[in-house]
Amino acid sequence: xxxxxxxxxxxxxxxxxxxxxxxxxxxxxxxxxxxxxxxxxxxxxxxxxxxxxxxxxxxxxxxxxxxxxxxxxxxxxxxxxxxxxxxxxxxxxxxxxxxxxxxxxxxxxxxxxxxxxxxxxxxxxxxxxxxxxxxxxxxxxxxxxxxxxxxxxxxxxxxxxxxxxxxxxxxxxxxxxxxxxxxxxxxxxxxxxxxxxxxxxxxxxxxxxxxxxxxxxxxxxxxxxxxxxxx
Numbered sequence: 001x002x003x004x005x006x007x008x009x010x011x012x013x014x015x016x017x018x019x020x021x022x023x024x025x026x027x028x029x030x031x032x033x034x035x036x037x038x039x040x041x042x043x044x045x046x047x048x049x050x051x052x053x054x055x056x057x058x059x060x061x062x063x064x065x066x067x068x069x070x071x072x073x074x075x076x077x078x079x080x081x082x083x084x085x086x087x088x089x090x091x092x093x094x095x096x097x098x099x100x101x102x103x104x105x106x107x108x109x110x111x112x113x114x115x116x117x118x119x120x121x122x123x124x125x126x127x128x129x130x131x132x133x134x135x136x137x138x139x140x141x142x143x144x145x146x147x148x149x150x151x152x153x154x155x156x157x158x159x160x161x162x163x164x165x166x167x168x169x170x171x172x173x174x175x176x177x178x179x180x181x182x183x184x185x186x187x188x189x190x191x192x193x194x195x196x197x198x199x200x201x202x203x204x205x206x207x208x209x210x211x212x213x214x215x216x217x218x219x220x221x222x223x224x225x226x227x228x229x230x231x
Contacts, residue, residue, distance in 0.1 A: 002119070005046045009055055023130075047119065048075070087218075087219050111170070173191060
């Protein structure tokens with residue numbers, strides 16, 4: 001169970017989400033503007049914030065940093081802002097994911113489960129490797145095994161793929177990947193695209209129609225599988 005704070009000035013959104021979230025075991029608190037949200041995270045132990053950006057008293061992006069740093073909460077943005085720069089800013093500020101309004105309840109619940117797994121992972125010992133039915137990423141050995149076959153990745157390819165694995169199921173921005181691969185966000189985007197293409201050549205059944213490493217247009221990439229951490 002998580003304590004979830006819904007921050008939205010549309011009461012209809014809160015009224016829709018509350019029974020769904022409580023039915024799967026979460027506790028729910030609500031806030032209708034930025035001031036109420038900050039008061040809540042200072043008075044209540046919050047695990048996850050579902051955050052609208054278009055609040056009446058502030059830009060929701062300005063709340064992400066204090067929610068992450070002060071309250072230690074994860075943040076999923078739920079917003080009707082569909083512009084790429086809004087998504088990029090929210091994710092670079094530290095949001096764990098971004099869901100467009102209108103949204104499907106099942107999709108949102110899946111994103112919440114990803115955050116819940118990551119919180120459990122972070123509260124335990126260091127992760128040794130990430131696994132799914134078909135894929136193993138061994139962090140300590142810097143090895144990748146796909147369908148039982150070892151896949152050789154260069155150091156930079158592994159750095160990029162490791163970040164995608166640690167955030168499996170969630171979008172990773174181009175800036176975050178550039179920092180992982182080049183230790184700087186000031187990198188030609190073509191370099192990143194080239195390395196993603198190399199990863200797809202090695203990991204996709206059909207690199208021209210990728211199913212594992214998906215592009216989030218204008219924003220970044222998402223590893224389209226859920227990996228279980230092993231300690």
